[in-house]
Amino acid sequence: MTSVEEPARPGERIRDAARTRAEILDVATQEFARAGYDGARVDEIAARTRTTKRMIYYYFGGKEQLFTAVLERAYGVIREAEQQLDVDHLDPVAAIRRLAELTFDHHEQHPDFIRLVSIENIHEAHHIAASEKLGKIGSPALDVIRRILASGQESGLFTADVDAVDLHAMISSFCFFRVSNRHTFGALFGRDLLDRAQRAHYRAMLGDMVIAYLTAERTAD
Amino acid sequence: MTSVEEPARPGERIRDAARTRAEILDVATQEFARAGYDGARVDEIAARTRTTKRMIYYYFGGKEQLFTAVLERAYGVIREAEQQLDVDHLDPVAAIRRLAELTFDHHEQHPDFIRLVSIENIHEAHHIAASEKLGKIGSPALDVIRRILASGQESGLFTADVDAVDLHAMISSFCFFRVSNRHTFGALFGRDLLDRAQRAHYRAMLGDMVIAYLTAERTAD
DNA sequence: TAGCTAACGTACTGGTTCGTACATTAGTGA
DNA sequence: TCACTAATGTACGAACCAGTACGTTAGCTA
Numbered sequence: 001m002t003s004v005e006e007p008a009r010p011g012e013r014i015r016d017a018a019r020t021r022a023e024i025l026d027v028a029t030q031e032f033a034r035a036g037y038d039g040a041r042v043d044e045i046a047a048r049t050r051t052t053k054r055m056i057y058y059y060f061g062g063k064e065q066l067f068t069a070v071l072e073r074a075y076g077v078i079r080e081a082e083q084q085l086d087v088d089h090l091d092p093v094a095a096i097r098r099l100a101e102l103t104f105d106h107h108e109q110h111p112d113f114i115r116l117v118s119i120e121n122i123h124e125a126h127h128i129a130a131s132e133k134l135g136k137i138g139s140p141a142l143d144v145i146r147r148i149l150a151s152g153q154e155s156g157l158f159t160a161d162v163d164a165v166d167l168h169a170m171i172s173s174f175c176f177f178r179v180s181n182r183h184t185f186g187a188l189f190g191r192d193l194l195d196r197a198q199r200a201h202y203r204a205m206l207g208d209m210v211i212a213y214l215t216a217e218r219t220a221d
Numbered sequence: 222m223t224s225v226e227e228p229a230r231p232g233e234r235i236r237d238a239a240r241t242r243a244e245i246l247d248v249a250t251q252e253f254a255r256a257g258y259d260g261a262r263v264d265e266i267a268a269r270t271r272t273t274k275r276m277i278y279y280y281f282g283g284k285e286q287l288f289t290a291v292l293e294r295a296y297g298v299i300r301e302a303e304q305q306l307d308v309d310h311l312d313p314v315a316a317i318r319r320l321a322e323l324t325f326d327h328h329e330q331h332p333d334f335i336r337l338v339s340i341e342n343i344h345e346a347h348h349i350a351a352s353e354k355l356g357k358i359g360s361p362a363l364d365v366i367r368r369i370l371a372s373g374q375e376s377g378l379f380t381a382d383v384d385a386v387d388l389h390a391m392i393s394s395f396c397f398f399r400v401s402n403r404h405t406f407g408a409l410f411g412r413d414l415l416d417r418a419q420r421a422h423y424r425a426m427l428g429d430m431v432i433a434y435l436t437a438e439r440t441a442d
Numbered sequence: 443t444a445g446c447t448a449a450c451g452t453a454c455t456g457g458t459t460c461g462t463a464c465a466t467t468a469g470t471g472a
Numbered sequence: 473t474c475a476c477t478a479a480t481g482t483a484c485g486a487a488c489c490a491g492t493a494c495g496t497t498a499g500c501t502a
Contacts, residue, residue, distance in 0.1 A: 015449055015498055036343050038259035042490060052451055117405055118339050122257050125404035135408055165412050173398030183346035184338055187356055191386050205387060209434045216433035236468055236479055263460060273481055
């Protein structure tokens with residue numbers, strides 16, 4: 001999530017709007033993810049930047065809009081990752097497993113994103129609603145799921161009654177929970193869901209779960 | 222979650238420590254769930270109570286301890302529900318489905334609980350760690366899962382390699398996500414996971430998923 | 443090179459918010 | 473019934489914090 005890491009060489013150009021903006025976004029992402037929307041401090045974000053609080057208001061308008069901008073960029077990152085996904089050459093079972101693993105990996109590698117989404121849910125997605133970028137554009141993962149499901153159902157490999165959005169919710173819930181609820185789950189059950197030694201186990205468990213669901217014969221509905 | 226609803230009859234005993242304490246807890250639960258830990262206002266909690274802010278500090282010591290007390294009671298409620306569960310007379314498949322449905326129902330009926338847990342995760346479970354009540358005591362649901370799994374695996378109905386805590390995580394993740402991520406999911410995919418018309422569908426989906434996973438033959442691990 | 447504007451910094455304010463010092467009263471036990 | 477303590481209320485303070493008024497400068501353009 002860090003797109004700015006220039007070491008502030010002396011003599012370098014002092015004024016750089018793009019860099020300043022990006023640096024604010026980077027630090028704001030960390031601060032909002034760390035402390036939540038209300039817990040985050042605009043002064044703290046400014047202090048960890050090479051610029052001042054004034055610039056936050058100059059570029060983003062206010063704390064709310066800054067958080068919205070942070071969300072927009074965070075969602076953009078996962079959309080890009082999903083767009084990279086190419087599973088057209090795989091059979092439906094392998095393709096779904098691959099897609100699930102991509103979600104698994106991305107969520108694990110971006111805990112800040114998970115925290116931001118949790119925070120946004122506490123605020124009932126008001127910032128997403130206020131954003132023009134978010135909301136309109138769908139998820140590339142959904143398109144992929146639709147294609148795989150159609151192919152798998154056509155060939156008779158998959159049960160017919162599964163909806164793409166539902167399957168996306170199923171995969172996301174497992175991957176999301178593992179990161180979002182890591183701390184309470186660990187405190188209550190004494191197991192760290194992000195333990196490196198268990199990573200492969202949970203990754204396989206997700207794939208097994210999804211494939212089992214897709215290939216099982218239903219009792220009733 | 223409301224344990225106090227006395228209509229403040231005139232002439233009633235004015236001083237009632239237990240009632241005052243409980244009323245503060247009720248209102249605090251709502252306020253913390255509504256706005257998050259940092260978003261919640263102690264003054265607002267006091268204002269919605271028949272007592273004053275002074276009493277919050279008198280009974281709980283401070284905002285942190287109040288939040289911890291709120292968490293303790295919220296977790297107590299779900300533990301009680303789990304203890305009511307009696308599935309010993311059911312076959313393993315029906316028993317697991319029943320357990321999953323209980324979790325599904327409880328999460329749906331207690332969105333405030335879900336929000337509190339999300340908030341506590343943002344704060345890395347520090348309040349659970351600070352609590353003496355929480356942490357020590359395990360979950361009744363886990364004991365039930367252990368018994369059902371053992372029975373199902375012994376009879377050969379279930380795959381052998383499933384762990385109770387893992388299965389609990391799987392069930393919880395689906396039920397939790399449906400409530401916790403309702404708003405962002407709805408905003409991004411245009412589907413309300415808590416839509417009443419879809420309730421039976423998702424409830425069956427959860428059971429199908431868990432049973433499919435438990436009864437499927439594994440490819441590899 | 444003069445001037446213009448985007449980019450930036452300083453210093454402050456007004457409102458908010460957690461927490462408490464101090465005063466008071468209800469109810470209980472001796 | 474008298475005193476003592478648990479329970480309660482009032483009023484206030486000190487720190488914090490989002491946002492801004494005002495002033496300055498870098499660097500581009502004509």
